[in-house]
Structure formats: C-alpha cells, structure tokens
Amino acid sequence: MPEHDVLVIGAGLAGQRAALSAARAGASVGIISKVHPVRSHSNAAQGGINAALNPEDSWESHAFDTVKGSDYLGDQDAIEIMCQEAPDELLEIEHMGVTFHRNEEGFLGTRAFGGASAARTYYVADITGQAILHVLYEQLMKHPEVERYEEWFTTGLVLDESGRCSGAITRNLRDGSMELFKARSVILATGGNGQCFKPTTNALICTGDGISMAYRIGAPLMDMEMIQYHPTTLAGNGLLITEGARGEGAHLYNARGERFMEKYAPNKMELASRDVVSRAEQTEINEGRGYPDGTVALDITVVPRKRIHEALREIVNVGRDFAGVDITKEPIHIKPGNHYIMGGVKTDVNGETEVPGLYAAGECACVSVHGGNRLGANSLLDTLVFGRRSGEHAAARAAEIVLNPPSEALLHDEERRVSDLIRREPGQGRRISEIKTDLGEAMDRHCAVFRTADGLEEALGTVRRLREEYESAAIDDRGSVFNQDVIAALEVAFMLDCAETTLISAIHRTESRGAQFRTDFPERNDEEWLKHIDVTLGPDGEPHISYSPVTITQWQPEERKY
Amino acid sequence: MADYKLRVRRYDPESGKPPYWADYQVDLDGHRSVLDAILEVKGREDGSLGIRCSCQAAICGSCGVRVNGQAKLACNTKLSDAAANAAKYEDGGTIKVEPMGNMPVLKDLIVNMDDVHWKKVQRIVPWLIPAGDPPEREYVVPPETMIDVTQSMACIHCGACVSDCLSMEVDPLFIGPAALAKAYRFVGDPRDSQTEQRLNDLAEDPHGIYDCTHCFNCIQVCPKGVAPMDQIMRLRRRATRDFGITDQNNGRRHEEAFTNIIRKKGILDERKLLQDSFGVLRPQGQIQLLRSLPTGLRGFARGKITPRKALMHERLDGMENLRRIYDHAEDHHEEVNLYILGEGETQDEKEPAMGETAGGPTS
Numbered sequence: 001m002p003e004h005d006v007l008v009i010g011a012g013l014a015g016q017r018a019a020l021s022a023a024r025a026g027a028s029v030g031i032i033s034k035v036h037p038v039r040s041h042s043n044a045a046q047g048g049i050n051a052a053l054n055p056e057d058s059w060e061s062h063a064f065d066t067v068k069g070s071d072y073l074g075d076q077d078a079i080e081i082m083c084q085e086a087p088d089e090l091l092e093i094e095h096m097g098v099t100f101h102r103n104e105e106g107f108l109g110t111r112a113f114g115g116a117s118a119a120r121t122y123y124v125a126d127i128t129g130q131a132i133l134h135v136l137y138e139q140l141m142k143h144p145e146v147e148r149y150e151e152w153f154t155t156g157l158v159l160d161e162s163g164r165c166s167g168a169i170t171r172n173l174r175d176g177s178m179e180l181f182k183a184r185s186v187i188l189a190t191g192g193n194g195q196c197f198k199p200t201t202n203a204l205i206c207t208g209d210g211i212s213m214a215y216r217i218g219a220p221l222m223d224m225e226m227i228q229y230h231p232t233t234l235a236g237n238g239l240l241i242t243e244g245a246r247g248e249g250a251h252l253y254n255a256r257g258e259r260f261m262e263k264y265a266p267n268k269m270e271l272a273s274r275d276v277v278s279r280a281e282q283t284e285i286n287e288g289r290g291y292p293d294g295t296v297a298l299d300i301t302v303v304p305r306k307r308i309h310e311a312l313r314e315i316v317n318v319g320r321d322f323a324g325v326d327i328t329k330e331p332i333h334i335k336p337g338n339h340y341i342m343g344g345v346k347t348d349v350n351g352e353t354e355v356p357g358l359y360a361a362g363e364c365a366c367v368s369v370h371g372g373n374r375l376g377a378n379s380l381l382d383t384l385v386f387g388r389r390s391g392e393h394a395a396a397r398a399a400e401i402v403l404n405p406p407s408e409a410l411l412h413d414e415e416r417r418v419s420d421l422i423r424r425e426p427g428q429g430r431r432i433s434e435i436k437t438d439l440g441e442a443m444d445r446h447c448a449v450f451r452t453a454d455g456l457e458e459a460l461g462t463v464r465r466l467r468e469e470y471e472s473a474a475i476d477d478r479g480s481v482f483n484q485d486v487i488a489a490l491e492v493a494f495m496l497d498c499a500e501t502t503l504i505s506a507i508h509r510t511e512s513r514g515a516q517f518r519t520d521f522p523e524r525n526d527e528e529w530l531k532h533i534d535v536t537l538g539p540d541g542e543p544h545i546s547y548s549p550v551t552i553t554q555w556q557p558e559e560r561k562y
Numbered sequence: 563m564a565d566y567k568l569r570v571r572r573y574d575p576e577s578g579k580p581p582y583w584a585d586y587q588v589d590l591d592g593h594r595s596v597l598d599a600i601l602e603v604k605g606r607e608d609g610s611l612g613i614r615c616s617c618q619a620a621i622c623g624s625c626g627v628r629v630n631g632q633a634k635l636a637c638n639t640k641l642s643d644a645a646a647n648a649a650k651y652e653d654g655g656t657i658k659v660e661p662m663g664n665m666p667v668l669k670d671l672i673v674n675m676d677d678v679h680w681k682k683v684q685r686i687v688p689w690l691i692p693a694g695d696p697p698e699r700e701y702v703v704p705p706e707t708m709i710d711v712t713q714s715m716a717c718i719h720c721g722a723c724v725s726d727c728l729s730m731e732v733d734p735l736f737i738g739p740a741a742l743a744k745a746y747r748f749v750g751d752p753r754d755s756q757t758e759q760r761l762n763d764l765a766e767d768p769h770g771i772y773d774c775t776h777c778f779n780c781i782q783v784c785p786k787g788v789a790p791m792d793q794i795m796r797l798r799r800r801a802t803r804d805f806g807i808t809d810q811n812n813g814r815r816h817e818e819a820f821t822n823i824i825r826k827k828g829i830l831d832e833r834k835l836l837q838d839s840f841g842v843l844r845p846q847g848q849i850q851l852l853r854s855l856p857t858g859l860r861g862f863a864r865g866k867i868t869p870r871k872a873l874m875h876e877r878l879d880g881m882e883n884l885r886r887i888y889d890h891a892e893d894h895h896e897e898v899n900l901y902i903l904g905e906g907e908t909q910d911e912k913e914p915a916m917g918e919t920a921g922g923p924t925s
Contacts, residue, residue, distance in 0.1 A: 036624075039624050043617065043622050091699060094701065097690030097751070099715055102702075107702060240619070309901060314621070317620065318620075322638070479576050479669075481668065482672050484613075
C-alpha cells in the first residue's frame with residue numbers, strides 16, 4: 001500500500017508543479033494520473049501565460065485587469081498574490097527550459113491578449129501549454145524521487161476518523177487492481193469538467209473528477225455557475241482557435257461583413273474580455289447576422305503569413321485538418337463554445353480546502369482568481385502559482401502531522417462498488433454514452449452564453465432524470481485490463497455532480513455577472529450579489545447553498561466597459 | 563452521412579485467445595475522424611473496444627494507431643480519406659485499424675510505449691542543463707534559436723514515428739526518431755551547456771544517431787510535422803561539422819565516404835564505401851573490415867558484388883552537373899523548418915502577395 005507525505009492527483013501543469021515544489025520542500029511525493037502526464041489537457045492551452053515582467057508594466061495593472069475581467073467577483077487578495085508572483089514563476093520555468101518566444105534583442109517577447117491593458121502574454125508559438133507541460137515532465141524525469149503512477153484512475157478520496165483527508169482509492173488501469181494510497185496531504189489537480197457540455201474545447205478526460213470527489217467528502221464548491229464560453233471555437237466539434245489569433249491582429253466579422261465588435265467594445269474591439277466577445281458574437285448570431293451554420297467569421301488573413309507560420313502554426317493545422325480551411329488565405333467560421341470553469345473546489349491562497357488535509361489547484365480549484373470571467377493566459381499562471389503554493393504548503397503541513405491511516409474497509413467498499421458496476425446486468429437501462437450525450441446537450445442548450453430560469457430548471461430536471469437512469473445503466477466490458485467502460489461510467493457520475501451544482505448556482509444567482517448572463521435578470525446587481533455562491537453536499541445527500549464574501553482590497557466595483 | 567466499414571484488430575489479453583479482426587459499420591459524415599467512428603462503435607455497440615484518446619484535436623498524442631497499415635492519429639484521419647485510401651487495397655474500402663507497430667499490445671488498440679519510447683526519452687537526458695546559476699532575469703538568446711527548436715518541441719509523443727521506424731524494427735534498442743528529435747531540442751538550445759557531450763554521447767552510442775537508415779517513414783507519418791529524421795540529420799551535422807566528432811560506429815566515416823564517392827564517380831562504389839567507412843589505414847578499421855568479410859563473401863555468392871564491379875568501378879557522364887549540385891548544396895546550409903517556412907512553401911512564396919498584408923497586423 002503506497003504511502004506518501006504528499007499525494008498529488010492529476011499530472012497537468014498544476015499537479016506537476018505541485019509535485020515538484022512539494023518534493024523540493026523535502027516531502028515524499030506521489031503523483032497519480034489517469035493518463036500519461038504529457039496527455040494532460042494543459043496541452044491545449046495555446047496562447048500563452050500572463051506576467052507583468054516588463055519594467056513599464058506593473059503587477060497592479062495586471063491585477064486590475066484581472067479584477068475587471070472577473071466582473072469584480074474575483075478575490076482581490078488572491079489576485080494580488082497571483083500577479084505579484086507571476087514574473088518569478090515565469091522566469092523559473094524559463095530557467096527550467098521553456099523555449100519562450102524572444103524579441104529581436106533576445107529578451108522574452110510578448111503578444112497582446114484579451115482584456116489586458118498591456119501586452120504581457122509570454123508564449124511558445126501557439127503551443128505554450130504543451131511546451132510548459134513537457135518541460136515540467138522533463139523535471140519529473142530528472143527527479144525520480146517523485147513517484148509517478150501513470151494511468152491510475154482515482155475513484156474517491158478517503159477521510160480518517162477525525163475527518164482529515166488521508167488518501168485516495170485508485171484503480172490501476174493496466175490491470176484493474178485497486179489500491180488505497182495513504183497520504184498526510186492530498187492535492188487535487190484534476191482539471192476542469194468541460195465534458196459536461198457538448199460540444200466543448202475540453203478533452204475527453206475533463207470530467208470534473210476532483211471537483212466531484214471533493215464535494216462528496218464535504219468540501220464546498222464555489223462559483224460553479226461561472227462557465228466560460230470561448231469566443232473562437234469551431235462549430236460542430238468545438239475545437240479551439242487560440243485567442244492568440246486575435247492577439248496577433250485577427251478580426252471578427254458577421255455575415256454582412258461588419259466588424260461588429262465596434263458596437264460592443266469600441267476601445268478593445270476583438271480583445272475585450274472573453275465573456276464580452278462571446279456575448280457579442282451570440283447576439284449577432286441570434287439576431288440573424290451570422291452565417292447559416294450559426295457562426296461568425298474570424299479573419300486571420302490580416303496577419304502576415306510569415307508571422308502565422310511562426311506564431312500560429314497549430315491553428316494552421318487545426319484549420320486544415322478539422323475545418324478544411326487554409327487560415328492564411330480565407331476567414332474561418334467560429335462561434336462561442338464551452339471552454340473553462342472559473343468555479344471549483346473552494347480554496348484559500350495556499351490551496352487549502354475546507355476539508356483538513358485536502359488541497360486543490362488549477363482548474364478544479366476556485367481560489368477565486370477568475371471570479372465571473374477568466375482572462376486569457378491567466379489559467380496557465382493560475383496552475384503554476386497555486387500549484388506551487390499548494391505543493392509547498394502541503395509539504396510543510398505533512399511534516400507536522402502524524403498519519404492516521406484510513407481504514408482498509410474503505411478500500412474493500414470501493415472495490416465492491418466498482419465491481420458491482422462492472423457486473424451489472426444489462427437490462428432495459430440506457431447506455432452510459434447516451435446519458436453523457438443527453439447531459440452535454442442539455443447543458444449547452446441551457447447553461448451557455450445566455451441563460452434563463454426556465455432553461456436552467458429544465459436542464460436541472462434533465463440532470464435529475466439522468467441520475468436516476470444512471471442507477472440502472474449497464475456497461476459492456478467485464479474485464480480488468482484497460483476497462484475504459486467502467487472508467488467512463490465512474491466519470492459520468494462525477495459529471496452529474498458538477499452539472500447539478502453548476503445549475504443550482506446559476507438558478508440561484510438572479511443577476512448577470514461575468515460569464516453568467518441571465519436574460520431574465522440582465523443587470524449586474526452588486527447590492528445583492530457581490531458574493532460567491534458556495535455549494536456543499538448536505539448530510540441528506542442534497543446540495544446546500546451558502547455564501548462567502550468577495551475580498552476587496554483596492555479596487556471598488558465599477559461599471560465594466562471595454 | 564455515409565456508411566463506413568471498419569475492420570478493427572482486437573485483442574483481449576484476459577481471454578487467452580489470439581488477436582482477431584472485428585468488423586463494424588458506422589453512419590457518419592466523411593469529414594468525421596476514424597476516432598469518431600471508433601467512439602461511435604464504443605458508445606453504441608461495444609464499450610469494451612479499447613483505444614487511448616483524449617483531446618480529439620491532435621495535440622495530446624493518445625490515439626496513435628495504424629490506419630490501413632500506416633501510423634496515424636485516429637483523431638485527425640478523416641473517414642473519407644481513410645476509406646479512399648483503403649479502396650486502393652483488396653478490401654474494397656474497408657478501413658483497417660490496428661495497433662501501432664514496434665510496441666507490445668496491451669489490449670485492442672492500446673500499446674505499451676514504456677520500453678520503446680519513454681525509456682528512450684529518459685535515455686537522452688531530457689532536461690536543460692545550463693552552465694552555472696541561472697541569471698537574475700531570463701537567458702538572453704537569439705530569437706531564431708527558440709523558433710528553430712519549436713519544431714522538435716511540437717512533438718506530442720504519439721509514437722507514430724516509433725511505430726513505423728524500420729531501424730527500430732531491426733534494432734529495438736535504437737533510441738528512435740521521437741527521442742532523438744527531442745535530443746535536438748536541447749542540442750539546438752543555446753542555453754544548454756552540454757551540447758558537445760550530448761552529441762558525443764549520441765554519436766558513440768551504437769543505437770544512436772547513426773542507427774537511422776534514412777527511410778523517411780518517420781517524416782511521412784508524423785502528424786505534427788516534426789520531421790524526426792531531419793532532426794537526426796541535424797544532430798549528425800552538428801556532431802561532425804561543429805564538433806568534429808568521429809564516432810566508434812564509423813558513422814561519420816561512412817557518411818564522408820558516401821559523399822566523396824558520389825562526388826568523384828556519380829554512382830556508389832560499394833567496395834570503396836566499405837573500405838573508406840572502416841578506414842583501411844586504421845588498425846581498428848582493418849579488424850572491422852576483416853570481420854565484415856563474411857558479408858562481402860555472401861555478396862559475391864549472391865551476385866550483389868561481381869569481380870568486375872569490385873575492381874573496375876564505372877564513372878557517370880556529366881560530372882560537371884553533379885559538381886554544381888554539390889557546390890550549391892554546400893553553399894546553402896539552410897534547414898527546413900515548419901515554424902520558419904510554411905509547409906510546402908519555397909523561400910519566394912514566403913513573401914506576402916501584393917496588398918495581402920498592407921498596413922501590418924494590427925492597423
């Protein structure tokens with residue numbers, strides 16, 4: 001039975017960063033991932049990472065942009081920490097080996113990004129996430145003292161008798177065996193839950209595992225209604241076109257050839273914050289000025305071809321392979337698409353959740369630095385800063401406590417639960433894949449750019465029906481080796497938790513702020529709603545809502561214009 | 563929508579039965595991918611069909627498989643293309659999907675990449691080793707060097723090149739195209755202090771850079787344009803041209819012998835190639851030459867080498883043209899790089915067309 005001071009679950013940027021910093025602090029560290037670490041979804045971050053590194057720039061400016069981008073729902077103490085630590089974090093990964101773009105003098109060069117008052121986005125072509133992820137994995141290879149458990153799926157977290165999180169139960173995908181991992185501190189870094197939506201830019205692995213597992217052991221979730229729709233995704237398959245394209249100068253046009261952002265954000269135009277641009281596009285589409293396939297056009301041809309090949313290479317591939325469009329020659333049709341969850345497991349600035357011993361970092365966590373809307377290129381920064389802080393803090397905490405081993409009975413219960421699911425007889429029940437599709441379509445229809453009470457209630461009804469259907473759904477695979485069927489079933493259950501808490505929070509927040517736009521409550525209402533919605537699983541098995549205050553340090557809420 | 567036929571190589575290690583082919587039919591648009599088709603089968607028909615997959619956008623590298631015998635990412639292989647390709651073979655349009663080659667199969671389309679890939683990556687010392695303490699700010703380096711290594715950074719470790727590598731098939735210990743491309747990422751990085759040591763190590767390793775036989779398969783199958791073989795050739799050029807490394811594998815001598823013979827005769831002279839590759843004046847080379855005698859004798863026995871060919875080697879006409887090619891190639895050391903030139907573009911085409919970019923990017 002493996003035992004570690006610090007157990008990290010998830011091996012994307014936040015997880016690997018946490019593991020490295022915990023190990024550097026002297027802890028024995030294990031890192032578990034359901035896929036090989038370099039398959040993690042951090043790969044998909046294309047555009048870059050923000051930091052106020054230039055002497056002309058300032059962390060205060062970065063922080064203010066982030067606060068404004070969050071529609072004043074972000075906690076300003078956490079945002080200050082993130083923006084203050086950004087330059088050092090950036091330099092540290094540069095020193096580790098990330099091949100950041102250089103300007104002509106050989107110094108780190110930047111590109112412009114949405115919602116930012118200065119060009120402070122550092123990047124590697126349009127594969128920034130991949131480049132950083134691979135460098136962190138190089139560091140894990142350099143430090144074999146961090147034990148890697150690759151292709152192990154975590155089914156649940158365990159508490160000791162005192163209510164402290166003291167480990168996790170996992171299934172080795174290669175042989176189906178299950179293990180109880182013991183740990184003094186556990187860090188969740190399991191990413192987002194975009195698979196609750198269909199289509200989404202998120203990978204198939206983004207199923208909200210950590211958010212749900214934390215919720216199930218009593219940790220509050222926060223800002224779960226804040227779901228980002230990215231302004232430039234391909235219709236149909238939902239693939240992402242980086243914001244870097246607009247950062248490099250690309251324009252948006254409606255079907256009449258109008259550069260419509262003039263109406264919505266006359267100053268920042270295409271580089272307004274994402275919620276603003278997505279709403280503008282959706283308004284154009286809804287009011288009949290889009291293309292028949294429900295899209296508007298992104299024109300990248302205004303960017304010089306040499307620059308496209310050097311800085312937007314991946315988008316050339318995506319356009320060619322997935323849309324049949326040469327983006328250097330013609331505009332590409334895009335629309336807003338599900339992309340990111342600002343909410344997640346509620347943590348403090350050290351990544352600690354309200355369950356002792358449990359930490360969360362990255363997209364699965366809600367610190368909250370993104371509030372109602374995340375700025376582009378702040379997510380990579382969030383994963384690194386709070387991944388590192390969680391790792392350091394979890395290591396320090398582990399050094400102080402004695403492990404109170406969780407009961408073996410927990411492992412046996414979980415083994416039984418999983419094997420019951422594998423052996424369940426296929427009766428009249430629905431297939432797991434159908435439940436997943438129904439969920440994704442309902443969420444995308446009702447919990448997207450524009451929301452109404454009726455629509456959200458309808459989606460919630462769907463989620464509750466799917467929960468019932470889940471109880472009788474059966475799977476095909478009875479095997480032990482790579483039984484992906486049972487994993488998919490466990491993931492869908494995680495997704496249903498995430499979707500339910502998102503919908504309940506979205507129904508509850510009767511105002512429009514950031515990514516939440518209620519057509520029945522179209523105004524921001526600071527008097528009533530300048531607060532976070534927390535959702536906790538009650539002893540009755542039902543979600544319960546409470547509130548936490550928004551921390552305001554130096555920026556009072558004001559009207560938001562771009 | 564159209565019906566597509568899929569024949570998938572399946573294997574259940576727990577059944578005790580050998581691998582088998584299973585046929586499926588899916589009704590999907592032709593622009594959808596082979597992965598979409600497999601996920602459709604998994605979702606509707608048989609959830610036990612195993613394939614690793616995640617991003618569906620050709621960035622995570624999970625879904626490497628062989629489609630109609632060639633390594634691909636299932637997610638960026640269109641059904642219409644795959645079916646058209648399959649129609650060229652006997653099965654009349656049935657898309658064949660099987661696990662990647664050169665790797666043990668764990669289940670269905672899932673292979674074990676540990677030994678053939680991940681350990682090889684570990685082997686090349688895959689982390690930056692700068693000299694001394696880091697500077698207070700960033701390392702200041704020429705901008706083009708960072709763009710230059712981006713091509714090898716673009717590798718997503720899908721294993722397609724490893725799957726279809728012919729050298730790997732003969733020598734499973736070959737470090738392999740993906741790991742060597744990764745090695746270039748450090749050799750080409752001016753922040754690294756171990757350039758010569760790395761090149762020396764990779765040249766001296768009997769399974770290193772000289773184990774590649776230029777078959778081009780890796781370039782052809784790479785879904786990200788990494789062109790691993792080009793990166794291996796660049797490692798060789800750096801090792802020989804920049805550091806003068808002469809390796810125990812006779813890799814450098816062999817390349818030089820090859821080049822010189824063609825320069826002189828326009829056609830390959832195998833006898834001389836063998837002599838020059840080993841270096842007949844070196845005691846070690848003489849031993850190696852003697853050791854290769856059985857190979858030579860087998861060549862004689864099978865008519866590959868004839869006494870006439872061996873003793874009186876011909877010379878081609880039009881040698882002045884050949885010399886011009888050599889002169890041109892030696893004057894133009896430009897490396898082909900997707901991040902610098904567009905795919906399939908020449909230097910001239912790189913210049914923007916009139917009016918196309920008038921006013922610059924953000925005007």
